[in-house]
Amino acid sequence: MDSVPVILVAGVKKEEREKMLRSEALRFLGLEEGAGEEDIKVAYREMSQILHPDKFNNNEKLKDRATEQFKQLNDARDTLLNGKSGSSQGSARSGATSRGAASASGASYSSREAILNARLNGITAARIGLVSYLDTEEDSRRNGVVFIALSLLCLLGGRRFPALLALGSTGLIYGIVKISNSQMTIRMLKEKLSELEVEKNACIRELEKL
Numbered sequence: 001m002d003s004v005p006v007i008l009v010a011g012v013k014k015e016e017r018e019k020m021l022r023s024e025a026l027r028f029l030g031l032e033e034g035a036g037e038e039d040i041k042v043a044y045r046e047m048s049q050i051l052h053p054d055k056f057n058n059n060e061k062l063k064d065r066a067t068e069q070f071k072q073l074n075d076a077r078d079t080l081l082n083g084k085s086g087s088s089q090g091s092a093r094s095g096a097t098s099r100g101a102a103s104a105s106g107a108s109y110s111s112r113e114a115i116l117n118a119r120l121n122g123i124t125a126a127r128i129g130l131v132s133y134l135d136t137e138e139d140s141r142r143n144g145v146v147f148i149a150l151s152l153l154c155l156l157g158g159r160r161f162p163a164l165l166a167l168g169s170t171g172l173i174y175g176i177v178k179i180s181n182s183q184m185t186i187r188m189l190k191e192k193l194s195e196l197e198v199e200k201n202a203c204i205r206e207l208e209k210l
Contacts, residue, residue, distance in 0.1 A: 025076035030121025037081065042115055044077045047122035050196070051129075059188055062133070069129055113210055116203050123200045127193060134189045141182035147175030 026033060029043040051069050056062035154168030 021079050025079040028072065028076040028125065029080070030118070030125055031080075035080075039114060039118070040077065040080045043118040043121055044073065046115070046119040047073055047125060050122050050126040059185060061185060062188065065129070065133060113207065116207050116210075120200060120203050120207075123196050123203070127196050130189055130193055130196070134186060134193070137182045137185045137189065141179055141186065144175045144178035144182060147171050147178065151175060 023033070026035060029035075029040065029047065031039060031043055035043075048070070051066055051073055053063050053066040053070055056066050148171075151168045151171030151174075154164040154171060158165035158168055
């Protein structure tokens with residue numbers, strides 16, 4: 001997932017910079033322009049449940065990546081809540097007025113639908129990050145295979161050139177460790193992606209019932 005950038009462009013007015021930052025923050029949270037304060041808070045809660053670093057305590061690399069994404073999530077929330085535009089506030093007030101005029105069942109429906117949609121946005125954002133990391137780890141695993149293949153060639157050549165034996169042995173160990181570590185991470189990432197898929201399908205089914 002992309003971070004919310006700090007845009008420092010010469011000649012760009014402050015209002016334009018704030019608008020661009022807000023646009024990036026909305027995209028990170030999976031929201032559209034006009035989202036109110038409650039929409040922002042709901043999207044943040046849903047995404048924080050998915051991206052919280054504590055969910056990855058058994059894998060330091062995943063935890064570090066989740067920590068960075070969680071920081072970006074907090075930055076996006078702060079950008080929207082501390083610098084939200086008047087139209088956003090108006091949207092929130094308008095939404096509150098509409099809900100006040102709606103029936104109790106209608107208000108409950110709207111609130112539940114918003115929560116489920118925010119959860120789907122969070123799942124989508126989390127999946128993008130995990131898939132990107134999965135691609136990186138699969139590349140790392142392929143590199144490990146290449147190291148092993150080259151190391152085996154060195155070991156074979158060591159019969160004629162003894163100096164290649166040490167190089168081949170070192171490369172072989174490195175390749176095996178690299179594949180082993182990547183394989184463990186890939187398995188964990190696929191498990192997380194499966195969990196997100198189950199959660200996404202559950203949200204979709206619940207939305208269809210509303």
